[in-house]
Structure formats: structure tokens, C-alpha cells
Amino acid sequence: MADRIFISVFALLLAAPLLQMATRFIPEPYIEELRRPNSVPEPLARLVAMDAHLADDINGWFNDRFVFRSVLIRLKNEVDYQLFRTSEKSISDGTAGYSIKTLSAIFWKIKRTPPAINPFWKP
Amino acid sequence: MATVAINLIALFYYKYFDFAWQIADSLTDGSLTEHGFAAPNITLPIGISFFTFQALSYVADVYTKHCSAERSFVRFGMYHSLFPQLIAGPIVRYVEIRDEIGHRVLGRTILAEGLTRFTIGLAKKMIIADQAGSIADKIFGLDTAQLTPALAWLGAIAYGVQILFDFSGYSDMAIGLGRLLGFHFPENFNAPYQSRSVTEFWRRWHMTLSRWFKDYVYIPLGGNRRGEVRTYVNLLVVFFLCGLWHGAAYTFVVWGLFHGAFLAGERFAHNRWGFVPSGIAGQAYTLFAVTAAWVLFRSATLDQASAFLSQMSFVPARAAESPDVLTFLPADKACYLALGIVLAIVPAPKSFAARAPTGTIAALQRAAVILLFIYSAAMLSEGTFNPFIYFRF
Numbered sequence: 045m046a047d048r049i050f051i052s053v054f055a056l057l058l059a060a061p062l063l064q065m066a067t068r069f070i071p072e073p074y075i076e077e078l079r080r081p082n083s084v085p086e087p088l089a090r091l092v093a094m095d096a097h098l099a100d101d102i103n104g105w106f107n108d109r110f111v112f113r114s115v116l117i118r119l120k121n122e123v124d125y126q127l128f129r130t131s132e133k134s135i136s137d138g139t140a141g142y143s144i145k146t147l148s149a150i151f152w153k154i155k156r157t158p159p160a161i162n163p164f165w166k167p
Numbered sequence: 168m169a170t171v172a173i174n175l176i177a178l179f180y181y182k183y184f185d186f187a188w189q190i191a192d193s194l195t196d197g198s199l200t201e202h203g204f205a206a207p208n209i210t211l212p213i214g215i216s217f218f219t220f221q222a223l224s225y226v227a228d229v230y231t232k233h234c235s236a237e238r239s240f241v242r243f244g245m246y247h248s249l250f251p252q253l254i255a256g257p258i259v260r261y262v263e264i265r266d267e268i269g270h271r272v273l274g275r276t277i278l279a280e281g282l283t284r285f286t287i288g289l290a291k292k293m294i295i296a297d298q299a300g301s302i303a304d305k306i307f308g309l310d311t312a313q314l315t316p317a318l319a320w321l322g323a324i325a326y327g328v329q330i331l332f333d334f335s336g337y338s339d340m341a342i343g344l345g346r347l348l349g350f351h352f353p354e355n356f357n358a359p360y361q362s363r364s365v366t367e368f369w370r371r372w373h374m375t376l377s378r379w380f381k382d383y384v385y386i387p388l389g390g391n392r393r394g395e396v397r398t399y400v401n402l403l404v405v406f407f408l409c410g411l412w413h414g415a416a417y418t419f420v421v422w423g424l425f426h427g428a429f430l431a432g433e434r435f436a437h438n439r440w441g442f443v444p445s446g447i448a449g450q451a452y453t454l455f456a457v458t459a460a461w462v463l464f465r466s467a468t469l470d471q472a473s474a475f476l477s478q479m480s481f482v483p484a485r486a487a488e489s490p491d492v493l494t495f496l497p498a499d500k501a502c503y504l505a506l507g508i509v510l511a512i513v514p515a516p517k518s519f520a521a522r523a524p525t526g527t528i529a530a531l532q533r534a535a536v537i538l539l540f541i542y543s544a545a546m547l548s549e550g551t552f553n554p555f556i557y558f559r560f
Contacts, residue, residue, distance in 0.1 A: 116548035
């Protein structure tokens with residue numbers, strides 16, 4: 045019985061992204077990103093040209109668009125902030141990354157002071 | 168011989184041709200470059216070292232009649248391209264999964280085991296290896312003039328934690344995926360940082376590679392049956408090749424020879440005085456030697472490795488202003504690094520390892536696995552993800 049429940053939970057976790065893609069049954073929060081998302085690669089032309097960076101670019105494009113991405117990012121940042129009062133992404137120098145302050149302000153309605161900037165942890 | 172040569176030629180071309188070219192160019196004082204012959208800059212196919220060694224093990228086992236030749240191309244193709252372990256091991260011998268290719272048993276318990284093993288591997292990679300790796304990357308990215316003994320040690324230790332949890336995590340994921348498909352892949356790690364000697368370390372670290380070199384190189388060279396000196400030479404040859412297998416660079420070769428020298432030294436001490444490192448002192452000695460060796464493995468050049476090892480030996484050579492070691496240890500990364508160190512070097516209680524949990528404990532364990540899966544997915548999504556280290560070998 046325990047195995048059945050365990051496997052069922054995993055099956056749900058693995059099926060949830062497909063369901064989300066089809067129905068958007070969970071509203072995904074907006075995340076302010078201080079960078080431009082990766083653009084759509086041109087697979088056919090670059091495949092013919094044996095472009096060694098094609099796989100990386102497809103990966104980058106997918107990584108910016110998969111479902112639950114913003115939910116999971118929010119979860120990670122919130123766990124970091126609650127456990128450690130720090131977040132690597134919260135010290136963005138404006139060129140990349142996410143802002144925990146912005147995330148919290150938008151989704152959690154809590155204003156927090158970002159941790160002191162550590163020059164060696166620029167994203 | 169032809170099949171061995173075909174496999175090795177492909178491996179040499181993709182992995183070692185550039186390195187051989189650089190050596191030839193430097194031996195001729197750059198005359199190749201001067202005459203317009205540029206290095207070919209070959210793209211390395213992912214996991215080529217692993218699937219080449221797997222193919223060679225099949226050829227050798229058929230040749231030595233350890234297994235019969237597979238007549239079905241589909242069955243052989245399934246073995247040779249089995250995706251869970253194709254790109255980073257474990258290196259599976261054909262006899263180990265021959266029967267399972269045709270007949271696999273699946274059930275709820277097996278699926279649950281596979282999911283648990285996969286998730287533990289994913290968590291090792293995402294939660295510990297990548298966090299420790301970000302510390303190591305920052306320190307190994309410093310100018311060597313900025314290094315201090317504390318920084319050099321922190322970088323080496325962080326890398327030691329990273330590579331263990333990265334590679335053993337990947338092996339766990341491969342074994343877990345194999346279980347989900349009905350295969351039993353061999354174990355690849357057995358708490359290597361709890362070893363009492365470097366010799367024992369190699370019985371616990373990347374076990375399927377050690378087995379490969381023992382069965383297909385060390386024993387055919389004569390192993391320890393041709394006298395003491397020949398045994399030491401064989402060990403050095405095996406570890407020279409082991410270093411070269413990990414990468415086409417001088418740093419990997421020196422790393423391999425460094426380990427080979429320790430194994431030869433330990434065997435010498437055993438042969439002459441019956442001495443075998445043991446206990447806490449043995450574990451400390453092993454960790455010290457292995458951590459120093461990881462510096463060679465991680466450094467981009469031998470000069471960088473030399474600078475790190477000098478600092479780790481407390482040889483004063485500071486010239487530039489050095490950053491404070493604490494700037495590399497923000498709370499989250501320090502916590503995950505400490506967790507990795509404890510898990511790596513402290514043995515689990517025997518009662519914990521021997522008994523399968525039941526009842527509430529089992530339910531809590533399952534819940535923890537699900538939470539680990541979600542948190543690992545969150546870490547993956549957050550974008551601090553690094554490629555798996557062993558994919559490049």
C-alpha cells in the first residue's frame with residue numbers, strides 16, 4: 045500500500061507539468077527577470093551547419109519556458125531566505141538574475157531588506 | 168584486435184588528438200603552428216570514454232570466453248546504448264545485464280526503490296555538489312597570487328565534496344533509472360572518503376572503472392605475479408592510463424601518477440614492514456592525500472596546481488591582496504558544504520544501514536524523498552545548475 049501511494053505521488057508530480065501545459069490549472073506568478081530570455085534557436089539550419097552550440101541554445105530556450113518554472117524559483121528563493129536569510133540571486137548587480145525583494149513584494153506581500161552585497165557572489 | 172583498435176582509434180581521435188597535437192607542436196618549438204597547421208579543435212562526443220570502455224569490456228569478455236558473443240544486433244545495441252548509464256557510468260559488463268535484456272522483472276517495490284535511488288542521486292547533485300562546486304569554482308577562478316592557505320584548503324575541500332556528490336549522485340540516478348527499467352547496474356561508490364588507505368579508496372571510488380583497469384590492464388600486465396618491482400611499475404602504468412582516461416591534459420596524467428605512487432608506496436610499506444594504514448589516522452592520511460590530488464584534477468594548469476599545493480603546504484608566497492575566506496562561505500553554501508563533509512566522512516550507524524525502515528519511519532522516509540525531489544527540482548529551476556562533471560570524460 046505504501047509503495048502504491050509513493051509511486052502514485054511521483055506519477056502525479058511527473059504528470060503535473062503536462063497537465064499544466066495543457067490546462068494552466070495553476071496560475072503561475074510573474075517573475076521580474078533582469079535579463080532577456082533566450083531566443084528561439086533555428087534548429088534546422090544550424091543542425092545542417094553542425095553548430096556545436098545548438099544543443100546549449102535549445103537547452104537555454106527550454107530552461108526559460110518550462111511550466112512551473114516561476115513557482116519553483118519562488119520556492120527555492122523563499123526556502124533560502126527563510127532558512128539562511130540570504131539568497132544568491134538577491135544581490136543581482138542589475139545584469140542578470142532575479143530579485144528576491146521584487147519576488148517577495150509581488151507574491152508574498154512582505155517587504156524585506158536584501159542582505160549585504162558580497163562582492164564575490166555576483167550571479 | 169581489430170575491434171579493440173577501432174574503438175581506441177575513435178577514442179584517440181575525439182579525445183586525445185588535440186592534446187597530442189599540442190605536445191607535437193611544443194616538441195617542435197611551435198613549427199606546426201608556424202607552418203599554418205592549426206589544432207583541429209574537435210568536439211568531444213558526450214560520454215565517449217564510458218561507452219568505449221564498455222565496448223572494450225564486451226570485446227575482451229567475448230575473446231576470453233567470459234561470455235558468448237551476442238548474435239542479436241538489437242540486444243547488443245540495447246546494451247551498448249542503454250541511456251541511464253551511457254554517458255557517465257557505471258561501466259557495466261555485458262554478462263551483468265545479458266539476462267535482463269531479454270527478461271526484466273518489475274513491481275511496485277522495485278519501482279519505489281528506483282524512484283528513491285534516483286531522487287537521492289538528484290539531491291546529492293543539486294543540493295550538495297552544486298553548492299560546494301560554486302565555492303570551488305570561485306576559489307579556483309582566483310588569481311593564484313590572491314591565494315592563502317585557508318583559501319586553497321577551502322577550495323580543495325569544496326571540490327572534493329563536489330566531485331564525490333556529483334559523480335556518486337549521477338551513479339545513483341543511473342542505478343535508480345536502471346531499476347525503473349528492470350536492470351540491476353553494479354554499484355559505483357561505497358563511501359570512499361571513509362577509506363583507511365589510498366588503496367582502499369580505489370576499491371570504493373568509481374568501482375566499475377577500477378574493476379575495468381584491474382581486469383583488462385593490470386592483470387594482463389602481470390598484476391602482482393611478476394615480482395615486486397614489476398608490480399610497482401604495473402600500478403604506475405595503470406594509474407597513468409587512469410589519469411589519461413579522465414582527461415587529455417598534463418594535470419590528469421600527474422593526478423593519475425600521484426595516486427599510482429601512493430598505491431605503490433602503500434604496497435611497498437606492506438611488503439617490507441607489514442604496515443597497513445588503519446583507524447582514524449589512516450582515514451586522515453587518505454583524506455589528506457586524496458584532497459591534495461583533487462587539486463591536480465581540478466586545476467587548469469600544473470602551474471595553478473603548484474600554487475594551490477604550495478599554499479596548502481603553508482609556503483608563504485602572498486603578494487596580492489587576498490579576499491577573506493569567509494566571503495566564500497555564505498550561510499547556505501557553508502551549511503550544504505558542512506552537510507556534505509559530514510555525510511562523506513562519518514560512517515552511518517550500522518543499525519541504520521542494516522535495517523529496512525518500517526511503519527512511521529518508512530512513511531517519513533518516503534515523504535522526505537518526495538520533498539527532496541521537489542526541492543531539487545526547485546534548485547534546478549533556479550538556474551544555479553552546473554553540468555555534471557563526469558559528462559566531459
